[in-house]
Amino acid sequence: MLEVKMSKKLRDFDLDVEINVRPGEVLALLGENGSGKSTILNLLAGLLTPDEGEITLNGRILFSGADNRSIPPEERNIGYVFQNYALFPHMSAFENVAFGLKRRKIGAGEIQVLVSRMLEELGIGHLVSEKVTDLSGGQRQRVALARALVIQPDLLLLDEPLTALDRKTKEKIRQELREELVKSNKPS
Structure with a gap:
C-alpha cells in the first residue's frame, strides 16, 4: 500500500498531494504540462524531497518531514521509467x-x-x-x-511510458x- 500526504513549494505553485494506492491498484496522474506530474513521481522515488508530509510504502516510511527522515532512492525498491x-x-x-x-x-x-x-x-x-x-x-x-x-x-513509476x-x-x-x-x- 502506498500512502502519501506531502507538499512541495514549486516555482509557480504549491504542490499538495494526498494519494492512497492499494496493492494491485494502478493510479494514473493526468494533467497539463507543468502541472507537477513528473515532480510527484520524483518525490515518490526520492529524487526530490517534499517540504513536509509523509510517504509510506507497505508500512515502511520512505519520507517523514516530522521525523526528518528520508530513505535514499537506491534503498526504496522503486522501479522508475523516466520520460x-x-x-x-x-x-x-x-x-x-x-x-x-x-x-x-x-x-x-x-x-x-x-x-x-x-x-x-x-x-x-x-x-x-x-x-x-x-x-x-x-x-x-x-x-x-x-x-x-x-x-x-515494490512500486513502479512510469512517466509517459508508452509515448x-x-x-x-x-x-x-x-x-x-x-x-x-x-x-x-x-x-x-
Whole structure:
C-alpha cells in the first residue's frame, strides 16, 4: 500500500498531494504540462524531497518531514521509467537492464537468466548486445521498462511510458504491463 500526504513549494505553485494506492491498484496522474506530474513521481522515488508530509510504502516510511527522515532512492525498491528513459548510452541493452541487479549484488548466472527473460517478454531479446544508442525510440523505451521491472520493485513509476511506441507495439506492451501489474499485486 502506498500512502502519501506531502507538499512541495514549486516555482509557480504549491504542490499538495494526498494519494492512497492499494496493492494491485494502478493510479494514473493526468494533467497539463507543468502541472507537477513528473515532480510527484520524483518525490515518490526520492529524487526530490517534499517540504513536509509523509510517504509510506507497505508500512515502511520512505519520507517523514516530522521525523526528518528520508530513505535514499537506491534503498526504496522503486522501479522508475523516466520520460527520457535515462539509459546509459555507453552500455548495451543487457547491461542497462542488469544495472540494478548488479548494484544489489545478484550473481552473474541469475542476472543472465532474469535479464534475458525480461528482454524476451518485452519482445527485444534479440537486441541483448546492441548499444542503446543504436536502438529505436520504442526499443529504448522497452529497455527502460525492462530495467524497471527486472528488480521486482515494490512500486513502479512510469512517466509517459508508452509515448515512443507505435500503435501495435503500444497495445502489446500495455497488455503485458497490465498483466505484470496484476501479477505483482503491487501499487503502481
